[in-house]
Amino acid sequence: MKTNIKFGIGVMLVAMLILSMAVMPAMSAESKETTEQWKEQQTKKWMDEHTVNxxxxxxxxxxxxxxxxxxxxxxxxxxxxxxxxxxxxxxxxxxxxxxxxxxxxxxxxxxxxxxxxxxxxxxxxxVLTVGTDPYPWWNYYSYPQYTWKQKLMVYYERADPINLVWDNNNIKQ
Known part of the structure; x- marks a missing residue:
C-alpha cells in the first residue's frame, strides 16, 4: 500500500511538472506581449505629445x-x-x-x-523636444530607435531610425 501511495504521489508530481511546463510559457508570452504593447503605447504617447506642425x-x-x-x-x-x-x-x-x-x-x-x-x-x-525633456528610450526600449538632430543648441528634432544601417532591417513607423 505504501508503494501505491508513493507511486500516486510521484505520478501527481510528474503531472504537475508537465502541466507547469505547458502553462508557464503561455503565461510568459502573454506577459511579454502585454509589456510590448505598453511600451509601444508609451512611445506613441510621448511622440504625439512632442509632434509639431x-x-x-x-x-x-x-x-x-x-x-x-x-x-x-x-x-x-x-x-x-x-x-x-x-x-x-x-x-x-x-x-x-x-x-x-x-x-x-x-x-x-x-x-x-x-x-x-x-x-x-x-x-x-x-517631433521636437528640448534637452531637458529627452525621449525616455531607457524606460521602454523598442524598435525603431531614432537619432535626434540638434537645433539651436537647445532643441532636438527626431531624425532617422538607427537601424537603417542594418541589413534586413524591419522599420515600422
Whole structure:
C-alpha cells in the first residue's frame, strides 16, 4: 500500500511538472506581449505629445563653392509648444563646381551657378523636444530607435531610425 501511495504521489508530481511546463510559457508570452504593447503605447504617447506642425522654409543658396541649406520652422504649434517664433538650421556643403553643374538634394535638383538661390515652402509634421525633456528610450526600449538632430543648441528634432544601417532591417513607423 505504501508503494501505491508513493507511486500516486510521484505520478501527481510528474503531472504537475508537465502541466507547469505547458502553462508557464503561455503565461510568459502573454506577459511579454502585454509589456510590448505598453511600451509601444508609451512611445506613441510621448511622440504625439512632442509632434509639431510647422511651416518649413528651406533656402538653397550656392556661393563661393558652398551650397548653403537654411531650414526655418515657423508656425503656431512651435510657438505654443516650444515658446519660440522659429527654429533655424543652417548646413554648409562644399561642392566642387568643376565636377558637377547641378546637384540633387532632398529630392530637388539645383543649378550650381554663383548666387543661385532656391526657396521651397512646405508644411511638415516633426517631433521636437528640448534637452531637458529627452525621449525616455531607457524606460521602454523598442524598435525603431531614432537619432535626434540638434537645433539651436537647445532643441532636438527626431531624425532617422538607427537601424537603417542594418541589413534586413524591419522599420515600422
Amino acid at each position: 510647422v511651416i518649413s522654409t528651406t533656402i538653397y543658396k550656392y556661393e563661393n563653392g558652398q551650397l548653403e541649406v537654411t531650414e526655418i520652422y515657423t508656425g503656431k504649434d512651435i510657438e505654443n509648444k516650444l515658446g519660440v517664433n522659429n527654429l533655424t538650421d543652417v548646413r554648409k556643403i562644399p561642392v566642387d563646381i568643376k565636377t558637377t553643374e547641378t546637384i540633387s538634394l532632398d529630392g530637388k535638383t539645383f543649378s550650381l551657378e554663383e548666387g543661385t538661390e532656391e526657396v521651397i515652402v512646405t508644411e511638415k509634421t516633426v
